[in-house]
Amino acid sequence: MPKKLIRITTIPLSLEKLLEGQLTYMNQYYEVSAVAAEKERLNKYGENNKVNTFWVEMTRAITPIQDLRAVWKLYKFFKKEKPEIVHTHTPKAGIVGMLAAKLAGVPLRLHTVAGLPLMETKGTKRKILDQVEKFTYKLATKVYPNSRGLKDIILKKGFATEDKLKVLGKGSSNGIDTRYFDPFQFDTTQKKNKRESLGIPQEDFIFIFIGRLVSEKGINELVEAFNNLQAENQNISLLLVGPFEKELDPLKEETFKTIQLHEKIFTTGYQEDVRPYLAVSNALTFPSYREGFPNVVMQAGAMNLPAIVSNINGCNEIIVEGINGVIIPVKDTSALITAMKLFVENKNYTERLSSNARDEICKYYERKEFWQILLKEYKSLEREYIKS
Known part of the structure; x- marks a missing residue:
């Protein structure tokens, strides 16, 4: 038995x-x-x-x-x-x-x-x-x-x-199942169609966040940083994949309004399969206040996405500064703006991080x-x- x-x-x-x-x-x-x-x-x-x-x-x-x-x-x-x-x-x-x-x-x-x-x-x-x-x-x-x-x-x-x-x-x-989270499962046509269905311009640089849309995930800071950056750089979008939790840890009212009204912020609600959203994105933004060992950061890495993460346990163990992403202080909006700006403006740097991202995950977290x-x-x- x-x-x-x-x-x-x-x-x-x-x-x-x-x-x-x-x-x-x-x-x-x-x-x-x-x-x-x-x-x-x-x-x-x-x-x-x-x-x-x-x-x-x-x-x-x-x-x-x-x-x-x-x-x-x-x-x-x-x-x-x-x-x-x-x-x-x-x-x-x-x-x-x-x-x-x-x-x-x-x-x-x-x-x-x-x-x-x-x-x-x-x-x-x-x-x-x-x-x-x-x-x-x-x-x-x-x-x-x-x-x-x-x-x-x-x-x-x-x-x-x-x-x-x-x-x-x-x-x-x-x-993480790296065969399931594999960027090569999505071809150019699929990605083009997905952007179209979301209403995101094909030329935009997409920052993605996956998780509960609550304060402790750094969403207030992320929306503020994106809002500031987008005012000077039109060709960027923010894709928020996950549910709002208004009872347990609500966002600031102004954050919630910005998400609803901003023409370049897109929300999907909870999604069973996040891979198509990662496939069309260019970088993960994950400015959480606390985590254990975040699956999202591993999933994004396996899908070849570099990440901007806060300097907290888990995140700062998966991400190595300058290898597969950037680590910023917790609750620091200006540091988040600087990192996001670097990703958008320095294409060579972002591509280098992206090319390392999947290898780092496959090596340690299969x-x-x-x-x-x-x-x-x-x-x-x-x-x-x-x-x-």
């Missing part, structure tokens, strides 16, 4: 996007179950990926009563299933999953940290989130920050000790290699912690 592995994220979107393909791969070696909220979407994920599913209601907000219900439901599930490994992702799934697994006596309790939302929080809420994070790590057997910078932050904050932390490979939670590293880690921990 194969050993049981349970993977938990707060919402199915994380299973679909952040861990794409990974659970199906692990299903060859374990009996895998995926746990998340949003029952219908989770069931669909299970069918598509041929893994078991178990639904637990969870939210990304602070909801203690609901969270305790989730812990109790998971505890009963673990006692029944008796998994060898429970592996959580995202803060809420982490605290709920690790607590239930500890109470149920699960031998291997693993938690991946793919970013710290608390970094942009202050006051009492920050204190609560700090304690929750610390408690999650205490409950876990092993904690996996998905970047070296994130590991340093965790140590500096005193959330966990060095012996409990490990970065797998060069970082990331899932690597998805199947990451899966093998993770599987090896599971097997090593089994030998260490589980009596046969």
Whole structure:
């Protein structure tokens, strides 16, 4: 009988996007179950990926009563299933999953940290989130920050000790499928048609952003920088691929209005497949305030796009200044303008970065290699912690 592995994220979107393909791969070696909220979407994920599913209601907000219900439901599930490994992702799934697994006596309790939302929080809420994070790590057997910078932050904050932390490979939670993110799948005609359908002039230099259109992703600064630059350089466009989240982290009102009214800013909403948008673009702009190990930067690189990223963990590990992109200070609009201007005006420089971009990603972040590293880690921990 194969050993049981349970993977938990707060919402199915994380299973679909952040861990794409990974659970199906692990299903060859374990009996895998995926746990998340949003029952219908989770069931669909299970069918598509041929893994078991178990639904637990969870939210990304602070909801203690609901969270305790989730812990109790998971505890009963673990006692029944008796998994060898429970592996959580995202803060809420982490605290709920690790607590239930500890109470149920699960031998291997693993938690991946793919970013710290608390970094942009202050006051009492920050204190609560700090304690929750610390408690999650205490409950876990092993904690996996998905970047070296994130590991340093965790140590500096005193959330966990060095012996409990490990970065797998060069970082990331899932690597990247470089055969899927391949620029050569899109020919000149396809790219021309895509620009036409978006309403973007063929001669324009396109800056692209992919992700949630919220303040902590640096969208206020990006829109302001683009607005300034476009006033003096007509042949540039800004393509924003992703959803607005007005409830959790809204943009400034003036930013939102500029996005709606500017004739050279284009929005697409959430897109299942971002490759056609990367294929028509010239550079990624990603001025985020905090990340774990951003998939978008890897995806853009694999599609031959140089990137402008903020100097935060993850971003400054994927991008090497002057090799495959430019690194700017966080929340610095003028530095962003300077970098964007450099990309538009110095074609030789931009082409050089572009020619290196894909090689850098293929060399270090191939998805199947990451899966093998993770599987090896599971097997090593089994030998260490589980009596046969």
